[in-house]
Amino acid sequence: MAERRPNILMFFTDQQRWDTVGVYGSPLGLTPNIDTLAKEGTIFNLAFTNQPVCAPVRGCIFTGQYATTHTVWRNGLGLKVEDDTLAHCLKKAGYEVGYIGKWHLSPDELGPGYVPPEYRAGFEDHWETANLLEFTSHPYDTNLYDKDGNLIHINGYRVDALTERVINFIEKPHNNSFFLVVSYLEPHHQNDMNRFVAPQGYREKYANSFIPYDLRPFPGDWQEQLPDYYGCIARLDECFGRIVEALKNKGIFEDTIIVFLSDHGCHFRTRNTEYKRSCHESSIRIPLIIYGPGFNRSLVIPELVSLVDVAPTLLDAVGLPIPEVMQGKSAIPLLNRETKNWRNEVFIQISESCVARAIRTERWKYCVIAEDKDGWLDSESDTYIEYQLYDLYADPYELINLAGRREYRDVANELKERLSNRIEEIEGKKPKILDRRFYP
Numbered sequence: 001m002a003e004r005r006p007n008i009l010m011f012f013t014d015q016q017r018w019d020t021v022g023v024y025g026s027p028l029g030l031t032p033n034i035d036t037l038a039k040e041g042t043i044f045n046l047a048f049t050n051q052p053v054c055a056p057v058r059g060c061i062f063t064g065q066y067a068t069t070h071t072v073w074r075n076g077l078g079l080k081v082e083d084d085t086l087a088h089c090l091k092k093a094g095y096e097v098g099y100i101g102k103w104h105l106s107p108d109e110l111g112p113g114y115v116p117p118e119y120r121a122g123f124e125d126h127w128e129t130a131n132l133l134e135f136t137s138h139p140y141d142t143n144l145y146d147k148d149g150n151l152i153h154i155n156g157y158r159v160d161a162l163t164e165r166v167i168n169f170i171e172k173p174h175n176n177s178f179f180l181v182v183s184y185l186e187p188h189h190q191n192d193m194n195r196f197v198a199p200q201g202y203r204e205k206y207a208n209s210f211i212p213y214d215l216r217p218f219p220g221d222w223q224e225q226l227p228d229y230y231g232c233i234a235r236l237d238e239c240f241g242r243i244v245e246a247l248k249n250k251g252i253f254e255d256t257i258i259v260f261l262s263d264h265g266c267h268f269r270t271r272n273t274e275y276k277r278s279c280h281e282s283s284i285r286i287p288l289i290i291y292g293p294g295f296n297r298s299l300v301i302p303e304l305v306s307l308v309d310v311a312p313t314l315l316d317a318v319g320l321p322i323p324e325v326m327q328g329k330s331a332i333p334l335l336n337r338e339t340k341n342w343r344n345e346v347f348i349q350i351s352e353s354c355v356a357r358a359i360r361t362e363r364w365k366y367c368v369i370a371e372d373k374d375g376w377l378d379s380e381s382d383t384y385i386e387y388q389l390y391d392l393y394a395d396p397y398e399l400i401n402l403a404g405r406r407e408y409r410d411v412a413n414e415l416k417e418r419l420s421n422r423i424e425e426i427e428g429k430k431p432k433i434l435d436r437r438f439y440p
Helices: 032-040 054-063 086-092 158-171 222-250 307-317 406-427
Strands: 007-014 042-048 096-102 126-130 141-145 151-155 178-187 256-262 288-291 299-306 345-350 356-361 364-369 383-391 432-434
Touching: 007 222, 032 222, 032 256, 032 288, 054 086, 054 307, 086 096, 086 178, 086 307, 096 158, 141 158, 151 158, 158 178, 158 222, 178 222, 222 256, 256 307, 288 307, 299 307, 299 345, 345 406, 356 383, 356 406, 364 406, 383 406, 406 432
Parallel strands: 007 178, 007 256, 042 299, 096 126, 096 178, 383 432
Antiparallel strands: 042 288, 126 141, 141 151, 256 288, 345 356, 356 364, 364 383
16 A cells, blocks of 8 residues: 655745744744744745735645736636646645635635635635635634535634634544645735734734834834734734644644745835735745655755745655646755755746836845836736845845946846846746936
């Protein structure tokens, strides 16, 4: 009999900055349970989203493709994929595949709640979701829908409500290995309240707490929102601990790969008029930690990885082939320090706020924008102009935009070529990128 493959459990938060996690340098002690596993597992120190907005990057995670390839390049579009997603591949290998929580990959016109089977990207066994959880629920009032469209109403704090559904799933008998995603809304803000909402009593714990250095020079709304944001993350970590305990009680903890990640970060309206959709670290850098069989090496990976790499990495980790349609790469070689063929840069597409593209290397951030395009109507452009350039060694909080400065022209030219090559590789055509010049 073939050896049973490990379970995979993905603990997926929404809009969580990487620097709220202890092992990434947070001084607040918000994540003791995540930190404990991280120190025994694998920490990807420089992990990034490929599209800093909810729906597109969710497509990136589950397809291993960039947003313009899987075609959900902005919110509101549906992901209709018949094969080769992460769930499809695991299902064909005998896994039970399930999803609990926020989905955001069904078309807006079908409503915020029930998701038809053709828009579930292969998650066909266990399904308790809302397409737009922020519109079907409130912090203490959660509505999900099963795969037949029946309402699942749960009282209590929303993070706790989803966690209870996960624990119920774990405690059930499973004849096969499982792949389960739990997708929380928190610490994302509650849209119709225009605020983050921590559980009762938690806001007070984090009043007058540490303020990230990138936020301090800007007005934004962090002054009012940070205590609740931190409180949400503290509760998420507590629930992470409950899930780990449930796995241990079931006797399957050591046979389960646990993935902790977020879809994008949060800059609290300091860089544009809302919380993400920019190329800044606070928007694109995310936590990515993997614990379990093959990953328990107490490693910190210094190379740059991104969310299109998650699906290939997990398939590789359980011994399954990676479909050719996936544009991401398995990060497993990095765990073995096989770095020769790793391209140490990340490609980012930005929509809705603007049409922009960026490349993030170990040192530099280079972003270009299509000034004549509409971020909601246009997915790409033939022509861009230099928009932002940051030296992350000298200016890690991205306070000084170097785009257009003559002393950085050689750097910008090199990054321009690298970025235009990536756009051609991923989107199929090489754009024209105009210099931004602030001098004669």
